[in-house]
Amino acid sequence: MTQFFVDFDLPETFSSEFVRLIPAQRRKVNELLNDGVILSYALSADRTKVWATINARSGQEVDAILEQLPLSPYMVATIHLLEFYNATGNGLPAISLN
Numbered sequence: 338m339t340q341f342f343v344d345f346d347l348p349e350t351f352s353s354e355f356v357r358l359i360p361a362q363r364r365k366v367n368e369l370l371n372d373g374v375i376l377s378y379a380l381s382a383d384r385t386k387v388w389a390t391i392n393a394r395s396g397q398e399v400d401a402i403l404e405q406l407p408l409s410p411y412m413v414a415t416i417h418l419l420e421f422y423n424a425t426g427n428g429l430p431a432i433s434l435n
Contacts, residue, residue, distance in 0.1 A: 338392045340376065340422040341399045345387040346413040361407040374402060376422065387412065390422055 348355065366389075369375040376390040393399045399416050403409050 338394065340419040341391045341393055341396070342417040342419050343389045343391060343399065343403070344415045344417070345389070346415075347385055347387060348411055349385075352411075355408065355411050358407040358411075365406055369402070369405075376424065390419070 366375060366378050370378065374392055376392060377388070379388045380386070381388075391399055391402060393402060396416055396418070403414055
C-alpha cells in the first residue's frame, strides 16, 4: 500500500445541504478509519480545510475512496503521493497472548 495526503478546501459558506450531510460524512470517515483506509483525518479550527492521509494502491483508488464521502461534491481535493508516513501508535497497550 501507498499513502496519499489529501488536502480539502471547504466552501466559504456551508449550505443547509452541506450541514445536513455532516453526520453521514462522519459515519463514513469513521468506517474508513476502522478499516485502515483512512489513517488520519483533521479539520482546521477555522473550518476552511480538511486533511486526510489515505492508504491506497493508486491515485485512482484514492479518487474512488473520496467519491464515497458524502461531502466530496462540496470540497475541492488536492491529492499528494507521500514518500513515507510516520505516526505514533494509538496509545493502547499491546495484547499479550500468554
